[in-house]
Amino acid sequence: MRGRREAGVPAPLLVPALLAVAFLVLPLLGLLVRAPWSELWPQLSSPAVGQALRLSLVSATAATLVSVVLGVPLAWVLARSRIRGRSVLRALVTVPLVLPPVVGGVALFLVLGRQGLVGAWLDEAFGLTIPFTTTAVVIAETFVAMPFLVISVEGALRAADARFEDAAATLGADRWTTFRRVTLPLVAPGVAAGAVLCWARALGEFGATITFAGNFPGTTQTMPLAVYLALQRDPQAAVVLSLVLLAVSLATLLLLRDRWLSRAGAAA
Amino acid sequence: MGGRWAAGLVAVALGVAGCGGDDGAAAPGGATSSAPDDGPSGTLTVFAAASLTDVFTDLGGRLEGQHPGLDVQFNFAGSSALATQVVQGAPADVFASAAEPQMATVTDAGLAAGEPAVVAANVLQIAVPAGNPAGVTGLADFAREELALAVCAPEVPCGAASEEVFAAAGVAAVPDTQEEDVRAALTKVELGEVDAALVYTTDVASAGDAVEGLDFPESAEAVNAYPIATLTGAPNPDAAAAFVELVLSEEGRAALSGAGFRVP
Amino acid sequence: MSLAASVAVARGPMTVGLDVAVADGEVLAVLGPNGAGKSTLLRVLAGLLRPDDGRVVVGTDVWVDVAAGVHLPAHERRLGMVFQDHLLFPHLSVTDNVAFGLRTRGVRRGPARAAAREWLARVGVADLADRRPGQLSGGQAQRAALARALVGDPALLLLDEPLSALDARTRLTVRAELRRHLADYGGSTVLVTHDPVDAMALADRVVVVEEGRVVQAGTPADVSRHPRTDYVARLVGLALLPGTGEGGTVRLEGGGRVAVAEQTAGPVFVAVRPESVALYPSRPDGSPRNVWPARLVAATPHGSTVRCELAGEVPLIADVTATAFAELGLAPGTPVWASVKASEVAVYDR
Numbered sequence: 001m002r003g004r005r006e007a008g009v010p011a012p013l014l015v016p017a018l019l020a021v022a023f024l025v026l027p028l029l030g031l032l033v034r035a036p037w038s039e040l041w042p043q044l045s046s047p048a049v050g051q052a053l054r055l056s057l058v059s060a061t062a063a064t065l066v067s068v069v070l071g072v073p074l075a076w077v078l079a080r081s082r083i084r085g086r087s088v089l090r091a092l093v094t095v096p097l098v099l100p101p102v103v104g105g106v107a108l109f110l111v112l113g114r115q116g117l118v119g120a121w122l123d124e125a126f127g128l129t130i131p132f133t134t135t136a137v138v139i140a141e142t143f144v145a146m147p148f149l150v151i152s153v154e155g156a157l158r159a160a161d162a163r164f165e166d167a168a169a170t171l172g173a174d175r176w177t178t179f180r181r182v183t184l185p186l187v188a189p190g191v192a193a194g195a196v197l198c199w200a201r202a203l204g205e206f207g208a209t210i211t212f213a214g215n216f217p218g219t220t221q222t223m224p225l226a227v228y229l230a231l232q233r234d235p236q237a238a239v240v241l242s243l244v245l246l247a248v249s250l251a252t253l254l255l256l257r258d259r260w261l262s263r264a265g266a267a268a
Numbered sequence: 269m270g271g272r273w274a275a276g277l278v279a280v281a282l283g284v285a286g287c288g289g290d291d292g293a294a295a296p297g298g299a300t301s302s303a304p305d306d307g308p309s310g311t312l313t314v315f316a317a318a319s320l321t322d323v324f325t326d327l328g329g330r331l332e333g334q335h336p337g338l339d340v341q342f343n344f345a346g347s348s349a350l351a352t353q354v355v356q357g358a359p360a361d362v363f364a365s366a367a368e369p370q371m372a373t374v375t376d377a378g379l380a381a382g383e384p385a386v387v388a389a390n391v392l393q394i395a396v397p398a399g400n401p402a403g404v405t406g407l408a409d410f411a412r413e414e415l416a417l418a419v420c421a422p423e424v425p426c427g428a429a430s431e432e433v434f435a436a437a438g439v440a441a442v443p444d445t446q447e448e449d450v451r452a453a454l455t456k457v458e459l460g461e462v463d464a465a466l467v468y469t470t471d472v473a474s475a476g477d478a479v480e481g482l483d484f485p486e487s488a489e490a491v492n493a494y495p496i497a498t499l500t501g502a503p504n505p506d507a508a509a510a511f512v513e514l515v516l517s518e519e520g521r522a523a524l525s526g527a528g529f530r531v532p
Numbered sequence: 533m534s535l536a537a538s539v540a541v542a543r544g545p546m547t548v549g550l551d552v553a554v555a556d557g558e559v560l561a562v563l564g565p566n567g568a569g570k571s572t573l574l575r576v577l578a579g580l581l582r583p584d585d586g587r588v589v590v591g592t593d594v595w596v597d598v599a600a601g602v603h604l605p606a607h608e609r610r611l612g613m614v615f616q617d618h619l620l621f622p623h624l625s626v627t628d629n630v631a632f633g634l635r636t637r638g639v640r641r642g643p644a645r646a647a648a649r650e651w652l653a654r655v656g657v658a659d660l661a662d663r664r665p666g667q668l669s670g671g672q673a674q675r676a677a678l679a680r681a682l683v684g685d686p687a688l689l690l691l692d693e694p695l696s697a698l699d700a701r702t703r704l705t706v707r708a709e710l711r712r713h714l715a716d717y718g719g720s721t722v723l724v725t726h727d728p729v730d731a732m733a734l735a736d737r738v739v740v741v742e743e744g745r746v747v748q749a750g751t752p753a754d755v756s757r758h759p760r761t762d763y764v765a766r767l768v769g770l771a772l773l774p775g776t777g778e779g780g781t782v783r784l785e786g787g788g789r790v791a792v793a794e795q796t797a798g799p800v801f802v803a804v805r806p807e808s809v810a811l812y813p814s815r816p817d818g819s820p821r822n823v824w825p826a827r828l829v830a831a832t833p834h835g836s837t838v839r840c841e842l843a844g845e846v847p848l849i850a851d852v853t854a855t856a857f858a859e860l861g862l863a864p865g866t867p868v869w870a871s872v873k874a875s876e877v878a879v880y881d882r
Contacts (some may be wrong), residue, residue, distance in 0.1 A: 186622070188623075229424070232423040
């Protein structure tokens with residue numbers, strides 16, 4: 001009778017939820033407990049780690065930008081257009097989600113490699129070779145991460161009220177103007193959530209990157225690759241590197257979230 | 269990743285065999301075994317470096333043929349990953365490493381039964397795509413900027429060996445990529461994405477027609493030894509001993525040599 | 533700018549086929565039940581739906597001519613539309629919502645905003661110009677939506693159930709304001725509604741649409757006094773009885789006779805207003821000519837009275853005061869006598 005909303009969590013939900021938390025957090029805790037903290041600073045200040053970290057952040061951000069620029073229009077096509085074969089298209093687009101990333105890397109070779117369908121032509125016509133470059137890292141990360149953005153934005157578009165687009169049309173807005181000035185702002189939270197997912201996936205990308213872009217410090221060795229190789233020689237160092245990656249990504253996400261939330265708050 | 273899955277599967281297989289009961293699968297010592305030849309029986313689990321895949325699968329089959337009650341299971345993966353799994357308590361009987369440091373990880377942990385024996389050695393070879401389109405002739409070509417070149421990352425054994433031969437030859441290598449393992453380097457040669465890669469002789473031998481191998485004199489500077497050991501926690505030590513014996517026998521040496529290994 | 537439209541749209545098993553014409557400055561109400569095809573018509577006029585056949589001409593501009601392959605897209609039509617739930621863009625301020633149509637048509641930001649503020653003042657929400665739509669009440673939002681529709685001086689104004697999302701009190705005020713703005717507006721207006729009060733209060737002419745067809749057209753007064761279908765009759769609260777005129781009486785199709793005050797012949801409708809029906813517990817004395825036995829089917833509160841639905845030879849609706857309702861001891865199934873004066877009965881040709 002206090003007028004307070006009942007906040008209790010029913011046991012059938014609470015128990016699995018706690019198990020889920022334990023399942024997700026305990027491995028993390030394991031990393032924290034076993035981390036050789038004395039090695040943290042030397043690792044952090046080593047130029048090799050800095051290089052890998054910088055490359056990771058830059059390439060994941062670039063991959064996210066590419067994904068937004070290409071993925072949002074694709075999501076619109078999937079959600080709004082009436083083109084035939086749309087469900088097939090959607091299935092194809094989500095293939096990178098289920099494809100083992102290493103296979104994705106090989107597939108990228110077959111298209112963009114020196115001998116690849118497009119790559120051979122690029123090499124011949126412009127002398128451009130993509131594999132083993134930072135561009136290749138961005139491409140591999142985009143390939144693996146873009147579906148996360150597309151699916152997230154498509155969901156947001158489907159949930160958004162399409163009648164706002166009708167209203168815009170009656171106000172003289174053609175479809176492109178409607179998309180820019182009405183649809184996009186309406187699904188902005190979905191785009192933001194998709195971009196964050198996409199960025200996180202790109203940051204952790206390993207298989208497609210090491211296959212298609214190879215591994216070379218400074219140009220293609222991102223943090224996950226550095227972690228994996230450190231594991232070969234010095235598992236302790238690998239733990240420290242993982243923590244660095246973890247801390248940086250968490251900090252970035254929290255920062256973005258704060259900024260984004262506060263802006264959304266001001267808007268409401 | 270694959271290694272861990274495989275280890276999990278092996279663990280499951282062991283569990284099933286153990287529950288199976290009366291054939292003494294998991295009985296240590298095998299003294300109570302009812303097999304007619306009184307030889308090793310049950311399940312034998314061998315953790316071996318990926319480069320040993322073909323030879324060891326073949327030898328395992330032969331051993332199974334000699335002992336009908338025996339089932340040999342393999343977990344092939346990178347030596348480092350395997351060493352980590354063994355130290356973390358994976359139920360293995362035999363560990364065969366592609367390099368000595370990884371074996372040292374296991375012996376330092378007191379998990380090797382006795383002194384590891386060297387079964388084979390491997391040397392580096394230059395792998396080029398069939399037809400050698402870039403006209404690679406020797407180690408010095410690894411200093412050519414215009415070529416696409418792969419070596420193993422210095423963290424893994426073949427990468428360490430590569431650094432040694434480059435140092436011995438005085439070549440300032442300019443690789444485009446440092447691959448996480450020798451197979452990945454070989455794949456890039458097979459796909460024609462690099463003009464040359466530095467890999468092991470045995471890898472070239474296993475790659476078939478898509479890859480050609482070029483010997484070079486400096487390879488003698490980095491001979492990679494393959495140690496093998498039975499493990500103290502072996503669930504099936506009799507079978508483990510039988511397998512190691514087979515590998516070290518004339519028969520085993522012939523098989524290894526056929527796969528491109530140097531045999532001591 | 534006058535509107536002349538003739539559209540056909542296949543919608544599942546039903547075909548919507550509607551012809552409407554609206555003069556300059558005229559307000560046409562399209563009245564009908566849900567699913568009758570009202571909104572389909574509106575969407576065709578707005579350019580949001582391609583008709584299967586027909587023409588839409590506004591002034592001298594052909595917006596749609598299916599036979600000639602003409603279909604002007606929505607954004608190229610000079611129109612304003614107000615939706616049931618306002619559909620103000622939630623991410624834009626009220627001012628920017630109203631300025632939106634001017635901006636898309638090439639007006640610069642400054643003048644567009646100035647015009648928007650002027651219109652917001654006209655509809656009485658100038659003080660809310662900087663708010664977001666989410667911070668507005670339903671009535672305020674609908675006023676802003678009206679400003680957004682009118683600011684571009686459209687040739688055609690489309691109102692899609694503009695008041696039905698508002699609560700009763702707000703609806704009353706906004707309806708009165710809307711009436712004023714429509715009077716000032718020089719173009720053609722099409723108002724879609726299922727509320728007869730909206731149609732009566734706002735429209736110069738009404739068309740009643742049922743199952744994709746126009747079933748009745750006329751002035752609001754005409755339609756409300758002389759309904760031609762049960763739907764309209766129920767909407768305006770009349771009992772509608774088809775029959776045949778035989779001099780001073782009408783023989784009803786359902787059986788029974790009704791005395792009327794004028795001479796009639798041939799097929800006619802008889803319409804009886806609920807407040808003119810009196811109920812008695814037993815057959816009333818005297819000699820009223822229209823007295824029928826009936827049974828109470830349902831009773832619902834209706835303002836200060838109780839609306840009683842009666843079944844019997846002559847089905848009627850009667851409004852009685854709550855006191856009378858109690859005194860008569862009425863309950864569903866109760867037998868009563870119903871009486872109505874001949875002079876209170878409307879009769880008109882079918």
